Amino acid sequence: MDTYAVHLAMAALVGASFVAVSAYYMHRKTLNQLLEFAKSVERESDETTPRTTTTRRSIPRSTPRSGGATAAGGRGMAITAALRRPVTLPLLFKIIGNALEKQQACLKYNGEIANQDVVDVEVVDSTIVILAASGCHWKSPSHASSTKRAGHLIRPTSPKSPVASASAFESVEGSDDEDNMTDNAKLNAYIHTNGNVVPECNSLFKDLPSQNNANGEQIPIAASSMIRSHSVSGDLHGVQPDPVAADILRKEPEHETFVRLNITPNEMPSPEEADVYRNLQACLELRQSYVFREAITPWEKEVISDPSTPKPNPSPFDYTPEGKSDHYFKMEDGVAHVYANEDSKEKLFPVADATTFFTDLHHILKVIAAGNIRTLCHHRLVLLEQKFSLHLMLNADREFLAQKSAPHRDFYNVRKVDTHVHHSACMNQKHLLRFIKSKLRKEPDEVVIFRDGTYLTLKEVFESLDLTGYDLNVDLLDVHADKSTFHRFDKFNLKYNPCGQSRLREIFLKQENLIQGMSLFSHLSEMLKLHVEKGFSFLFCRFLAELTKQVFSDLAASKYQMAEYRISIYGRKMSEWDQMASWIVNNDLYSENVVWLIQLPRLYNVYKEMGIVTSFQNILDNIFLPLFEVTVDPDSHPQLHVFLKQVVGLDLVDDESKPERRPTKHMPTPAQWTNIFNPAFSYYVYYCYANLYTLNKLRESKGMTTIKFRPHTGEAGDIDHLAASFLTAHNIAHGINLRKSPVLQYLYYLAQIGLAMSPLSNNSLFLDYHRNPFPMFFSRGLNVSLSTDDPLQIHLTKEPLVEEYSIAASVWKLSSCDLCEIARNSVYQSGFSHALKSHWIGKEYYKRGPDGNDIHRTNVPRIRLEFRDLIWREEMQLVYLGNASFAEYMEP
Ligand SMILES: *[C@@H]1O[C@H](CO)[C@@H](O)[C@H](O)[C@H]1NC(C)=O
Numbered sequence: 064m065d066t067y068a069v070h071l072a073m074a075a076l077v078g079a080s081f082v083a084v085s086a087y088y089m090h091r092k093t094l095n096q097l098l099e100f101a102k103s104v105e106r107e108s109d110e111t112t113p114r115t116t117t118t119r120r121s122i123p124r125s126t127p128r129s130g131g132a133t134a135a136g137g138r139g140m141a142i143t144a145a146l147r148r149p150v151t152l153p154l155l156f157k158i159i160g161n162a163l164e165k166q167q168a169c170l171k172y173n174g175e176i177a178n179q180d181v182v183d184v185e186v187v188d189s190t191i192v193i194l195a196a197s198g199c200h201w202k203s204p205s206h207a208s209s210t211k212r213a214g215h216l217i218r219p220t221s222p223k224s225p226v227a228s229a230s231a232f233e234s235v236e237g238s239d240d241e242d243n244m245t246d247n248a249k250l251n252a253y254i255h256t257n258g259n260v261v262p263e264c265n266s267l268f269k270d271l272p273s274q275n276n277a278n279g280e281q282i283p284i285a286a287s288s289m290i291r292s293h294s295v296s297g298d299l300h301g302v303q304p305d306p307v308a309a310d311i312l313r314k315e316p317e318h319e320t321f322v323r324l325n326i327t328p329n330e331m332p333s334p335e336e337a338d339v340y341r342n343l344q345a346c347l348e349l350r351q352s353y354v355f356r357e358a359i360t361p362w363e364k365e366v367i368s369d370p371s372t373p374k375p376n377p378s379p380f381d382y383t384p385e386g387k388s389d390h391y392f393k394m395e396d397g398v399a400h401v402y403a404n405e406d407s408k409e410k411l412f413p414v415a416d417a418t419t420f421f422t423d424l425h426h427i428l429k430v431i432a433a434g435n436i437r438t439l440c441h442h443r444l445v446l447l448e449q450k451f452s453l454h455l456m457l458n459a460d461r462e463f464l465a466q467k468s469a470p471h472r473d474f475y476n477v478r479k480v481d482t483h484v485h486h487s488a489c490m491n492q493k494h495l496l497r498f499i500k501s502k503l504r505k506e507p508d509e510v511v512i513f514r515d516g517t518y519l520t521l522k523e524v525f526e527s528l529d530l531t532g533y534d535l536n537v538d539l540l541d542v543h544a545d546k547s548t549f550h551r552f553d554k555f556n557l558k559y560n561p562c563g564q565s566r567l568r569e570i571f572l573k574q575e576n577l578i579q580g581m582s583l584f585s586h587l588s589e590m591l592k593l594h595v596e597k598g599f600s601f602l603f604c605r606f607l608a609e610l611t612k613q614v615f616s617d618l619a620a621s622k623y624q625m626a627e628y629r630i631s632i633y634g635r636k637m638s639e640w641d642q643m644a645s646w647i648v649n650n651d652l653y654s655e656n657v658v659w660l661i662q663l664p665r666l667y668n669v670y671k672e673m674g675i676v677t678s679f680q681n682i683l684d685n686i687f688l689p690l691f692e693v694t695v696d697p698d699s700h701p702q703l704h705v706f707l708k709q710v711v712g713l714d715l716v717d718d719e720s721k722p723e724r725r726p727t728k729h730m731p732t733p734a735q736w737t738n739i740f741n742p743a744f745s746y747y748v749y750y751c752y753a754n755l756y757t758l759n760k761l762r763e764s765k766g767m768t769t770i771k772f773r774p775h776t777g778e779a780g781d782i783d784h785l786a787a788s789f790l791t792a793h794n795i796a797h798g799i800n801l802r803k804s805p806v807l808q809y810l811y812y813l814a815q816i817g818l819a820m821s822p823l824s825n826n827s828l829f830l831d832y833h834r835n836p837f838p839m840f841f842s843r844g845l846n847v848s849l850s851t852d853d854p855l856q857i858h859l860t861k862e863p864l865v866e867e868y869s870i871a872a873s874v875w876k877l878s879s880c881d882l883c884e885i886a887r888n889s890v891y892q893s894g895f896s897h898a899l900k901s902h903w904i905g906k907e908y909y910k911r912g913p914d915g916n917d918i919h920r921t922n923v924p925r926i927r928l929e930f931r932d933l934i935w936r937e938e939m940q941l942v943y944l945g946n947a948s949f950a951e952y953m954e955p
């Protein structure tokens with residue numbers, strides 16, 4: 064109940080997230096520093112006649128050229144900036160040495176420099192710096208930079224720490240104050256540098272203006288406030304107020320120029336390398352042959368001409384009868400095949416069979432294990448990371464200026480989708496607590512449970528636990544993941560039990576005490592099943608539905624946050640689908656900010672043990688046959704039909720770290736799978752994929768929405784999980800094990816497969832936060848987004864998604880540009896409709912590269928996307944040996 068209760072109370076009371084609160088404090092702190100700083104400047108200029116050197120010594124990094132604009136943030140900020148991205152310069156050179164020397168490559172900065180900085184400046188000089196390191200010519204044109212005008216000393220600091228380079232100077236941090244050479248003298252000193260580059264380079268980079276706004280981990284909103292406070296405080300130094308902010312706003316964001324990073328690899332890969340690349344090509348082509356893609360892309364189907372906000376669907380659950388089609392389907396070896404009619408012999412939508420799939424999977428596994436391929440991919444990945452660091456050094460400043468000049472948008476009002484969150488854990492614990500208390504107060508006499516032959520009301524349940532509503536607090540609720548759950552999935556499941564009392568859980572979150580170990584993913588349908596059978600149908604469902612509605616309205620209130628909730632279908636009965644659909648429809652669970660995913664717990668062995676199923680085929684039948692039925696004849700399950708319009712994906716969940724046997728090329732068919740062991744992950748993957756593939760083809764041919772395959776993969780367990788998803792999945796949740804396989808990681812990069820990562824959740828279960836590969840994946844250019852996974856166990860504030868972003872931003876020193884890019888990725892990865900996506904991230908979002916970006920909506924500068932696109936194309940060209948072809952549009 065100590066600090067975190069205070070935090071909660073604070074969040075609840077103020078009605079704001081931590082973020083906002085801390086932003087406020089940070090902002091205030093900054094202002095104070097600013098004032099302090101201003102005073103000291105005044106003091107000094109009083110004492111002495113303007114002696115630049117003295118004045119400048121008293122101000123950290125005060126020369127504009129040396130990134131002096133940090134000044135506004137004060138020393139503390141500058142130091143935090145220095146911690147960003149632990150890439151040291153020596154390392155940089157070492158890598159260039161290794162990776163490029165070997166390939167006889169050269170690293171050049173081909174800078175096309177902005178001729179004018181946005182801040183009104185005079186260009187001081189431009190000098191070309193050549194550094195010879197390992198035979199590479201590194202040209203860095205010096206940058207246009209501001210002259211030393213007092214007004215600039217307090218140029219508004221950017222709310223981000225732009226540069227990887229900053230961290231390169233850990234060793235020299237603190238030496239800034241001593242730095243009293245003139246800029247020219249300094250530059251000249253480096254021009255003569257040769258070989259022994261390290262210390263000089265440190266200072267050289269300090270000179271790049273890209274660091275100007277080096278500044279700690281503040282959150283974006285601080286930016287605007289600081290700009291404002293700057294202009295309000297006005298004449299701090301006895302000079303005219305600096306019209307910086309206004310200037311920035313007048314500037315067209317699109318006009319930012321981009322310092323291109325031109326790293327030319329060896330034109331001709333050696334024969335061995337070419338061989339490796341051909342192997343990678345083959346893997347990419349295999350993926351192309353498996354993954355379901357819509358034949359007609361959403362943007363071809365529906366051209367959005369009206370740029371205004373799409374109107375909310377007034378009656379999302381209305382059913383208009385649609386005719387039955389003649390299609391005939393039947394399960395053959397675990398995969399449902401569709402025929403034009405009952406007599407037809409020709410499969411309408413052929414899909415790769417299991418043997419082919421497992422053969423291809425083995426091929427991929429062989430490729431990713433080969434030593435030379437691993438080495439090369441590792442090199443490429445490290446190089447990608449370094450390129451991003453260089454990009455930040457050169458362009459971070461420009462990126463931030465572009466962001467500032469995009470009117471209205473900041474991190475808070477760009478759209479972000481929580482791409483991975485489980486519905487049963489979608490509220491935070493305080494919310495759950497309040498809900499329980501309010502139910503106890505308002506509806507104590509509802510009969511809520513049938514236990515040991517008696518019906519108990521809510522009040523009686525609490526009495527039997529010897530609890531009153533007043534006793535309840537978050538600690539007692541005890542659903543939070545803490546240290547004891549680290550690496551212990553079984554304990555984690557226990558945590559899912561409010562008050563350690565399964566009775567409460569049964570009521571509010573519904574627990575199966577029937578099935579050990581299922582509680583983590585136990586969901587609605589289970590509750591429905593238990594209670595429908597016992598004649599309670601509506602009550603329990605009503606509680607969960609009410610809670611869900613409250614969560615929906617929180618989302619709607621935040622406006623810029625969306626979520627994709629995952630609810631379970633277990634595959635124990637065919638009626639599960641109808642129960643789920645009627646729960647959704649009858650409770651009117653609809654929100655413009657929400658779409659649904661279905662998650663399938665991989666629990667064959669449990670059901671088998673309980674005698675619910677006889678073979679794996681039963682599960683497949685229970686899951687997929689109702690879907691085919693409703694697709695062929697919507698009238699057969701009208702509620703399911705309307706519910707499926709809001710289902711965008713199918714997920715597979717369970718603890719991946721359970722041991723499993725490696726799949727072989729010839730696996731028993733699902734009907735033959737009658738033993739008590741759970742099939743391997745890839746076995747589940749194949750059968751879900753194949754059934755979903757034919758289902759989607761059928762749905763597409765009938766003009767219905769499709770359901771993408773988006774499993775949990777690579778959270779733990781073997782690497783073949785990730786290989787199986789590489790072949791079949793649209794995007795995946797987690798993927799942290801990609802850090803163990805450079806080849807797969809590189810393939811995921813090339814194919815730009817989406818990863819919905821949840822570093823906080825991983826913190827409590829499998830991987831410490833600071834070891835999470837998220838920042839590495841992000842800088843390498845993988846398609847990553849941040850998601851919450853289980854707010855009930857993990858997050859403390861009312862806006863779990865923002866909490867996730869905020870912690871990532873401060874731990875990994877992500878800039879506001881980074882955050883907005885991640886948010887933009889999350890919209891791409893999500894299953895929201897074409898109309899909504901165009902509204903959220905830009906009319907032409909489906910175009911590749913910077914053309915698809917609209918900074919007015921995403922707040923991501925063109926420069927960033929140009930960089931990502933350029934680097935990705937280079938990489939593809941390399942892998943395709945110069946013969947890559949690029950589609951103009953993204954893959955749907
Ligand atoms: C700073 O300048 C003064 C005089 O110009 C010089 O004596 C001193 O050594 C310089 N300090 C450094 C660190 O270069």
Ligand SMILES: *[C@@H]1O[C@H](CO)[C@@H](O)[C@H](O)[C@H]1NC(C)=O
Nearest residue numbers: 794815816817846891892953
């Ligand atoms: C990222 O992944 C999503 C699917 O998960 C995809 O739609 C999107 O195009 C990808 N982004 C890029 C830049 O390819």
Ligand SMILES: *[C@@H]1O[C@H](CO)[C@@H](O)[C@H](O)[C@H]1NC(C)=O
Nearest residue numbers: 344943944945946947948949
């Ligand atoms: C390059 O691609 C074209 C068509 O895409 C193909 O005809 C040609 O053979 C390829 N060239 C090489 C060297 O692979």
Ligand SMILES: [Zn+2]
Nearest residue numbers: 483775796852
């Ligand atoms: Zn999850």
